[in-house]
Each structure stands twice: as C-alpha cells, then as structure tokens.
Amino acid sequence: MDALARRTLNVRARSAKWWLNEHYGQDWTPLPEFNVDNPRDEFHPYGMTIGHLFEWSRLLLELESTFEQPPLRLREAASGLYETAVKYGWAIDGADGFLYTVAWDGRPVIRDRPHWVTAEAISAAATWANLTGEARYANQLQSWTTYAQSHFVDKEHGSWHHLLDHDNRPSYTMWSGKPDIYHALQAVLLPDLPIAESTVRAVINLQTERNESR
Numbered sequence: 351m352d353a354l355a356r357r358t359l360n361v362r363a364r365s366a367k368w369w370l371n372e373h374y375g376q377d378w379t380p381l382p383e384f385n386v387d388n389p390r391d392e393f394h395p396y397g398m399t400i401g402h403l404f405e406w407s408r409l410l411l412e413l414e415s416t417f418e419q420p421p422l423r424l425r426e427a428a429s430g431l432y433e434t435a436v437k438y439g440w441a442i443d444g445a446d447g448f449l450y451t452v453a454w455d456g457r458p459v460i461r462d463r464p465h466w467v468t469a470e471a472i473s474a475a476a477t478w479a480n481l482t483g484e485a486r487y488a489n490q491l492q493s494w495t496t497y498a499q500s501h502f503v504d505k506e507h508g509s510w511h512h513l514l515d516h517d518n519r520p521s522y523t524m525w526s527g528k529p530d531i532y533h534a535l536q537a538v539l540l541p542d543l544p545i546a547e548s549t550v551r552a553v554i555n556l557q558t559e560r561n562e563s564r
Contacts, residue, residue, distance in 0.1 A: 368430035369454065370406065372399055382454055389451070389459050392524065397451035397459045400439035401467035404474040407432040408540075411477050415545045432474055436490070439467070446497055447518055461516035462524065465502050468494060469510075469533035476541040491541060498537070510534050 362380065363370045373384035373394065389396035410428035414420040439448045443458050448467045450460035472494050479487035501518045502510040512529040515521040536549055544559070546552040 363431065364427065368403075368427075368434040369398055370403055370431065372397075372402065390524075395451050395460060397453050398438070399451050399467075400435050400448050401450075401464065401470045403431045403435035403439075404467070404470040407435070408470070408474040408477045411481060411545060412547050416547045432478065435471070435474075439471070443516060445516060445518060447501070447514065447516075462521060463514040463516070463518065464524065465498075465510045465512055465514075465529050466533040468498050468502060469537040472498060472537040473533075473540045476537075477545060480541070480543075481545055495537075495541075502534075504528075 371380040371382055373381040375381055383396075385391045385394050385396040407428045410424050410431070414424040414428070417424075435448075438452050438456050441447065442449060442452070442456070443461050447463040448471055449458050450462050450464050450467060451458075453459050472491060475487050475491040475494060478484070479491050498510070501514055504511055507528075509528045509531070511520040512527070513521045513524050515523075539549060539553070542556075543549070543552040544555050546555050
C-alpha cells in the first residue's frame, strides 16, 4: 500500500493540488476525461469522486500508524485530500450533503448524495479527530453524523438509504434496495476506535486494552 500511496497520491495527487484522478490507462497515464459523455456510468463516473478523497485520507492515516517514524508525506497527503474533499464536496450546490462527483473546475457533475460518501467523510473526520484532538474535526464529525442520522438512516425500515437526490430525498436512480453495510458500519465504529492499520485491527486492539485494564 505504501508503494501505491507514493505513486498515486504523493506524486500525482500532490502535483494536481490534491485532485485525484479516478481513471488511468494501462501505463498509469491519467484519463481525466474518461466517460465525459457518460458521466453517470454506474461504476466509472466522470470527474473527481469526493468519497474517495475522504477514504484515501483515512487510509493514509491508518498506514501512518504502522510506522515507528512515519514519513511526513503521509500526513501531508492525508490532509490535502481531506481538505479538498471538504471544500469541493460539502454543500457546494446550496444544500447540505456531499456530492458524488465534481468536474475538474469544481463544478458539480452528479449532485446525488450516495450514502457511502457521507460514511467515508464521517470515518475520515473521526480518524482525524482521534489522532489530533482538534475541535474542528470533532465539529465536522458531529455535523456530518447528525446529517446522516437525519437523512440517510431509515428509521422505518432500518439500515441506511443508499442514495439521496440533491434535495436530500431518497432516490433510486443509481441502485435499488438497501446498500452494503461496510461503509455505514465503519462510520459507526471508527469514532470510538483507536487508530490502527485496519478497522478489524482497531477493534482487536480496543478489546485487548479493555481486557488488560480489568
């Protein structure tokens, strides 16, 4: 993972001011215009995907935790990706919520709000808050968690709505049914877990700490 972080994030994303391409050719040439004529492709949408910036930010902090003396580039990249996601993702079309994708000039492309993007934002904010103790991350965590509870959590049928439209109403234009539990589960667990190389390892570490304190 460290090699991937060096190539894709520390080199390419850094040089692009922390804008991260989604699509690449076989020789790792960025393809920023991929699917520009089909921006709502189910698995390969055009533009920058906000949720992946948050996800990579969290993953880099988790990777950082595996080093005795982590390289500074990991924290710098994690911060750059996080701040870019916040700036271009949250409520940039006038309504609360994180957009799915934006164009390379920052304009909204897909204004729908997938549940997993908000879940990744919560997970990243929780990781930053636990790592730094800074109030702004804690405030963002609280704000985005409240948003998820108000709009994504299905209080009638359980689980989360998979997708909201730009007015924060449940939408089924992308997928039908309820989403996988993976993203939502991490958003629930990570605020209370120590930072580790994976969520599973964090759960194990927390249980070990509790057992040793008895």
